[in-house]
Amino acid sequence: MHPILTTLEVAGVQVPIGGYGALLALALAAGAVVALHSAHRAGLELGAFIAALAAAVGSGFFGAGVLFAAVEWLTTRTLPAAPGVVFYGGAITGALGFAWLARAHGLPLAAALDALLPALPIGHAIGRLGCYLGGCCYGAAWSGPWAVTYLHPLAPAAHPSLPRHPWPLYEAAVLIALAIVFARKWELRPGHASAWYVLLYATARFALEPLRGDSVRGIGWAGQSTSQLISILLAVGASAVLAAPRLCAKQLRV
């Protein structure tokens, strides 16, 4: 794959442009554009939505990094040698940051969360393509017809270089399907589209996790990885929101 897309020379310093970093930046930009379009269509106030979105991205990166370090430490009792991110950590703290600033600016939280929906799977899918280029978040060893073998020494999946499941592509496919589903305007209560998304994504992630190949997959409980445990918790929470619409409306109304 292409862990390094290209190399620029800035004032005599060679600057490699990583495939993961470039696609993550593209994911954030594309996600922000789609989210702003959705917020405009939903009649939300754009200034407050922009501020909440920025808070979500900032707190999301912070949470993703903290969860990455926590998972590494719980598994190996050592802090990671380099920064990394875990999606679920970013999703949870990002949602909290978004809710905090949305409430501070008086945005209707349930409607604002629903406005994030087509953007979130689109950005996440582009980010997974970045994982595929960078060779991280790789799949388990497998020699099937569409197995991929990473050879670039920069790719973590190339150590050892084995035919593997193209795991980021599996999840990107699921996310694109979810983006198509949630691009349609469903007649649901405010907040229910978000709850359905969390439920569907958590279920898909739980099912895809056994195909992951990285050795550091979390603390492990009853054979589950950290992401599977979080998937269970999120699915239960989303089911509770869907099963108790009055509670949901009471909690999310601003």
Add this chain to the structure above:
Amino acid sequence: MGLLSILLSALAVVCAGVGVLTTPIPKLGLVFAFGAPVLALAGIMLGGSAMSKAKKAGQTSETGRIGAILSALAFVPSVIVALTCGVCNAFFSTGNMQVQKDFHIGVTPFGTDGGTLFLPRPQRVRPSDPNAEPSAPEPDAPADPNAPADPNAPPPSQLKPGPGQPGVPAQPNSPPPQQGLPPPPLPPGPGK
């Protein structure tokens, strides 16, 4: 708030540029590379807040809008700088990567766990004793390609290959020959 947003967007761009230039400097480059997206995000938040407050007051905040747009434009390259130069600098700062004089980066390959780089710390070179007698070269040391040729040395065809080289069976108890390291890697930014 709007003006502060514009200022933060400019600072983010400056920070990203300095972050690129200070990539090989441990810790300092880290601050600039990861500080740039933080400044840009703060600029977006302040710009959005300025727009929101102005709308509630029945006005429009052009400076807030300009600040939010400029900060958003600054955020994209800042993220790229943070995830390339910043991650590189994290390795320099933890001593897991070494900068050579010509700015080439010499590292060992990724660990086998795939998620994290486990690289050996650079070894300090022990200063040689100026009073010590020059010692004979080690027998296993590689030949210096720039050294003058010995006129009494036998032609290369008469040299016996050593263990591990083609033509000589490996000794049962001899260590395996060392393989060359792959090209120096740079971290792509691990994610889960």
